[in-house]
Amino acid sequence: MKTIEWPKWPQYGPEEQAAVARVIKSNQLFADREVKAFEKEYASYIGCNYALGLGNGTQGLHLALAALNIGIGDEVIVSPYSWISSSSCVLMQNAVPIFCDIERDSLGLCPNEIEKNITHRTKAIIIVHMFGYPAKINEIVALSEKYGIPLIEDASHTHGSSVEEKKIGNFGLISVFSLHQRKALSVGDGGIVCTNNKKIYDKIYKLRSFGHEELSYNYRMTEFAGALGKVGLSKLETFNSQKIENAFILQKLFDNNDHLKVRISRENEIGVYYAVLFEVTKNVVKLDLKISRLNKKGIPLIKTWKPLHKHPHFNPKFIPARGLPWKENDYTGKMKNMKYKDIKLTNTDYYCPSRILQLEVHPPVDKNLIELAAIEIKNEIN
Ligand SMILES: Cc1ncc(COP(=O)(O)O)c(C=O)c1O
Numbered sequence: 001m002k003t004i005e006w007p008k009w010p011q012y013g014p015e016e017q018a019a020v021a022r023v024i025k026s027n028q029l030f031a032d033r034e035v036k037a038f039e040k041e042y043a044s045y046i047g048c049n050y051a052l053g054l055g056n057g058t059q060g061l062h063l064a065l066a067a068l069n070i071g072i073g074d075e076v077i078v079s080p081y082s083w084i085s086s087s088s089c090v091l092m093q094n095a096v097p098i099f100c101d102i103e104r105d106s107l108g109l110c111p112n113e114i115e116k117n118i119t120h121r122t123k124a125i126i127i128v129h130m131f132g133y134p135a136k137i138n139e140i141v142a143l144s145e146k147y148g149i150p151l152i153e154d155a156s157h158t159h160g161s162s163v164e165e166k167k168i169g170n171f172g173l174i175s176v177f178s179l180h181q182r183k184a185l186s187v188g189d190g191g192i193v194c195t196n197n198k199k200i201y202d203k204i205y206k207l208r209s210f211g212h213e214e215l216s217y218n219y220r221m222t223e224f225a226g227a228l229g230k231v232g233l234s235k236l237e238t239f240n241s242q243k244i245e246n247a248f249i250l251q252k253l254f255d256n257n258d259h260l261k262v263r264i265s266r267e268n269e270i271g272v273y274y275a276v277l278f279e280v281t282k283n284v285v286k287l288d289l290k291i292s293r294l295n296k297k298g299i300p301l302i303k304t305w306k307p308l309h310k311h312p313h314f315n316p317k318f319i320p321a322r323g324l325p326w327k328e329n330d331y332t333g334k335m336k337n338m339k340y341k342d343i344k345l346t347n348t349d350y351y352c353p354s355r356i357l358q359l360e361v362h363p364p365v366d367k368n369l370i371e372l373a374a375i376e377i378k379n380e381i382n
Contacts (some may be wrong), residue, residue, distance in 0.1 A: 004298035004372055009362040010186040015234075019227035026223070031209075034226035039192070041233055042177075045160075046169045048194045050201040052208060053221030053229070057156045057178025057191035061089035063219060064152045064174040064193060065124060067203040070095050073330045074123040079109050080308045080348045082128040086154045087308050094325045095123070096335050099309040101345040105266065107277070107356065108135025110347070115143055121333050124150045129158040129168050131304075131358060132184070132243075132274035133265045137163050137171045144172070152176065157274035159185040160240045164268050169194050174204075179225065184239065184274055184362070185232040190225035239363050243273040246361035246370050250276055253374040259284055259381050260357075275358035277304075279351075280381075287354065290380045299373050300360060306353045307345070314340035 023034060035053045043051035054060050070076060074095040078087040081102050090097040100117050103110035107130045114125060125144060127135045137153075144151035155161075155169040156178035162168060169175035174197075177183075179190035195201055207216045221229075251262040261279045265271030278301070284290065294301050308314070316324070326335040361370065 001296070002298040003376070004369065006298050006300050006369070006373075007362070007364050009360060010181060011364070012228075015231045016228055019231050020224055023223045023227050029223050031220045031226070032223055034223040034230070035221045036226075038221075038226040038229040038233070041230060042192055043194060045233060045236075046167045046175070046194050048170045048175075049196045050198070051192050051194045052201065052204050053226055054191040054193065054208060054219045055221060056180065056189050057154075057176055058085040058089065059217070059219040060176035060178075060191040060193040061085055061126070061152070061154060062092045063204050063207050063217075064126075064176060065089055065093045065095070066207050067174070067200050068124055068150055070123045072325060072328055073121065075119065075121040075333055075335075077109070077114055077117055077122060077125045078308075079126070079128045080343075080345055081107060081130065081305060081352050082154065082308060083156070083305065084308060084311060084313065086126055086128050086156075088313050089126075091313065091322075091325065094322060094328075096121075096326045096331060096333060097314065098122070098334065099340070099343055099345065102347050102351070103136060104347055104351075106130065106133050106135050107351065108133075109140065111136055111139035111143055114140065117334075118143075118147050118149065119333060122147070122149055124152055126152045126154055127172075128154040128156075129161060131277055132157050132161055132272040133263065133277070134158065134161050134163050134168050134269045134271060137168070141171050150174070156180075156183065158272060159183070160236055160270075160272045161265075162270045170196070173197060174200055179229060179232075184243075184272060185229065185236055187225040187228040187232065190221055190229065192221075192229070240272045242363040242366070243276075243361050244270070246365055246367075247271070247273040247276045249367055249370050250359075250361070250374065253371065254278070254378075257378065258282055260377070273361060275360045278357040278359065280355045280357065284381055287381070291357070294376060294380050297376055299376055301357050301373075301377060302359075303353050304356050304358050307348050309340045309343045309345065309348075
């Protein structure tokens with residue numbers, strides 16, 4: 001039985017309604033003034049020179065690789081612990097994803113593991129800042145510079161996180177933010193890429209919308225999304241502050257808990273807690289049943305993702321029409337004679353899928369609700 005009413009996210013209100021009405025009134029629904037204004041504001045918020053609005057984050061990841069001319073025979077280092085788009089985008093360019101292990105602090109890619117997997121075929125590294133917790137970005141930027149390999153930040157969960165006061169999304173050559181309805185900056189479906197590099201900006205600009213000589217796409221953002229993005233951005237900092245507060249309250253409430261530890265980002269970082277992560281520190285009998293009982297009570301605590309190297313996209317039963325890039329004649333790299341599902345990744349296999357749980361704490365979730373939820377979670381998971 002439901003004992004708690006967890007607020008829905010997102011909660012669109014009068015400002016969003018006015019933004020949508022403004023677009024309708026303008027009679028201009030595809031990318032124009034609203035999108036341009038949002039791009040300008042978002043670039044300035046992240047602190048980078050350029051931003052380009054898109055139809056979704058997956059398109060952003062695809063265009064990032066296309067803009068870097070990545071294709072057959074190339075390898076791209078990716079995370080096994082993420083949403084599918086941050087590695088399926090590599091297949092979209094017919095290149096070979098190389099899954100590396102994550103590290104324990106941030107659950108992002110481990111710098112040492114990245115370095116071990118760099119070869120002359122490596123043409124990009126895609127890191128993911130998981131659930132608003134920054135990855136070990138300074139170490140990874142250093143590797144990207146040392147080997148001259150472009151870094152793409154999948155910042156789909158980190159609208160506003162920072163490391164040493166620099167915003168996540170302003171470290172790599174290209175960063176990608178999802179603006180999907182469930183994200184902290186929520187426009188229904190949408191995405192935005194950021195860069196400081198004019199050539200990359202020009203190239204993505206062309207690839208986004210039927211660009212001239214080169215094969216390109218229709219990956220534009222709508223005016224509705226641009227208008228909603230501006231409203232979302234104006235509320236983002238306030239909402240982020242509330243989530244940060246919620247995360248710290250939870251951390252205190254679970255201090256010394258035997259079974260669950262609340263993860264908080266490191267000292268020099270500000271995480272924005274797209275979801276607060278709990279680490280299951282002791283074996284919990286019948287965890288799935290306990291989670292489902294909590295869900296029935298109204299507490300949306302859930303497991304996160306399954307490891308991507310075991311996903312059917314990389315272990316297909318049938319050869320897709322575009323072929324399998326790791327079976328191409330030109331490709332002689334690590335994955336040529338390996339099956340993705342056989343890759344051993346110690347930390348990923350440890351945490352994923354059962355040792356990390358997520359709880360969304362978007363406003364209006366507040367201290368009272370967090371305290372009630374903590375009581376229920378502690379009663380159930382022990
Ligand atoms: C880490 C990550 N990257 C990329 C995406 C893809 O974003 P979109 O749904 O906007 O295509 C998501 C979506 O959930 C995500 O969580």
